[in-house]
Amino acid sequence: MIETDLCIIGAGSGGLSLAAGAAQMGARVVLIEGAAMGGDCLNHGCVPSKALLAAAKQAHAMTSGATFGIAPVVPKVDFAAVKDHVARTIATIAPMDSQERFEGFGVQVIRAYARFTAADEVEADGQRIRARRFVIATGSTAAVPPIPGIDSVPYLTNETIFALRAAPRHLIILGGGPIGIEMAQAHRRLGVPVTVIEAARALGREDPELAAIALATLRAEGVEILEDAPVTALSGEPGAIVATLKDGRQVEGSHLLVATGRKVALDRLNLAAAGVEATARGVTVGADLRSVSNRRVYAIGDAAGGLQFTHVAGYHAGVVIRAILFGLPSRARTHHIPRVTFCDPELAQVGLTEAEARAAHGAALTVLRTEFAHNDRAQAEARTTGLVKVMVVGGRPVGASIIGPQAGELIGLWALALASGLKMSSMAGMVVPYPTLNDVSKRAAGAYFSPKLFDNPWVKRGVRLVQRLLP
């Protein structure tokens, strides 16, 4: 029997952040991981997908230099070597998440799947762990839709696609969410024919105007994206898979990637033994991320049933650490959480989209827009596709949407503004270096004040009066 202050189940983005913080601040911590240290993000998610996208971007650059006077060439893609780059990236980052590093912090790491045996006890690898507090940080896995025939055809998920060493002859991707869209563009740029089949609207959570720009770019690069196209049956054999759509159309491909959303990983936990309530979305928690039915238990990251991002899992770790270590009240908020789909151009959002802001604030809403085409750096780099939209209520931003080069970097400024409740005057008053892409954000903020300054007869009268009086 191990007695400890804090037992964390799952050594992914959330569990690792919490374990490192709690142990370094003096708590006795047991961390239990059933598979690879680092969880989805490192092994099957963010890291491999961004490494693959980077290789794809390099390939694309070779085909798109004509504007600069550089003759396009068809890149020779060594698919296995691309995968070596992906594997190397994971291996280089892995020591940060390793068992040894965490043991160095004083964390007791157990490599096995954990299950609750009582309200205050879990079992893993034959050991019983009793703790003052438990944190469920078990993440999620690919949700596989119950399409007739799906069990009779081989399919890939995020856990298997990065291990493919040979380029698919034709990749069918089921689902046009962030995973589907990122994987579609990455594979297409590496020379793979790709068809995305989306049951509803691709990038359906994003501002439709911005999503349309991303989808148009993918289509122009040769990705076939079928929307409102539910699949009614899957058939075929390895290397020749057929998806039959509701309207009777058939799509044939060599490989099938299922990217239709996530299922929280709670099955192995035997939650009933601990009286921890959960739904298909995740552990039932309040804003404090504490189980509503067992106050010893918290849930963070994907398992908490909300936004599913690595930075959210890390943020959740910070929220619960306050309560668990210091007994202080703390609540997770969402209004300042950014998200990025790392297609090219990148698509980034923080706070409310235009439609959400209009529904919430009606006539009090002002929407500001600036296009990358008005940005000198974007012009110099011939990367002018995209725009920034800022939703403003009462002189403060309530949301920002960006599609364009480095949107994922640019959204950080607006995430800070929303988190800190900054006014538009602070954003407009900021001095950014010239020429940088960040000037699009400053320009958008400036647009909030331009009509008040430039189209205002009182300002003009005031200036004329002062000019008459000044010596």
Ligand SMILES: Cc1cc2nc3c(=O)[nH]c(=O)nc-3n(C[C@H](O)[C@H](O)[C@H](O)COP(=O)(O)OP(=O)(O)OC[C@H]3O[C@@H](n4cnc5c(N)ncnc54)[C@H](O)[C@@H]3O)c2cc1C
């Ligand atoms: C392809 C893909 C790309 C993504 N890209 C991004 C991105 O660019 N940016 C971003 O912010 N997010 C991205 N995400 C989402 C991100 O990976 C997740 O939101 C994040 O990993 C969640 O962290 P977590 O700690 O909740 O869970 P995870 O990181 O999944 O960790 C959970 C861990 O718990 C372990 N576990 C499960 N059950 C048990 C048990 N009973 N006992 C012991 N251990 C257990 C698992 O083995 C796993 O290691 C991506 C996801 C995918 C699939």
Ligand SMILES: NC(=O)c1ccc[n+]([C@@H]2O[C@H](COP(=O)([O-])OP(=O)(O)OC[C@H]3O[C@@H](n4cnc5c(N)ncnc54)[C@H](O)[C@@H]3O)[C@@H](O)[C@H]2O)c1
């Ligand atoms: N860049 C990032 O931050 C990033 C990248 C990838 C994933 N993620 C995280 O992982 C989560 C999961 O990503 P995802 O893309 O798998 O899920 P998702 O839920 O975001 O999108 C799934 C898409 O599949 C569609 N779909 C559902 N069932 C279908 C079916 N039977 N046939 C065809 N289409 C179907 C849905 O309409 C939806 O558009 C994301 O929501 C996000 O939180 C983040």
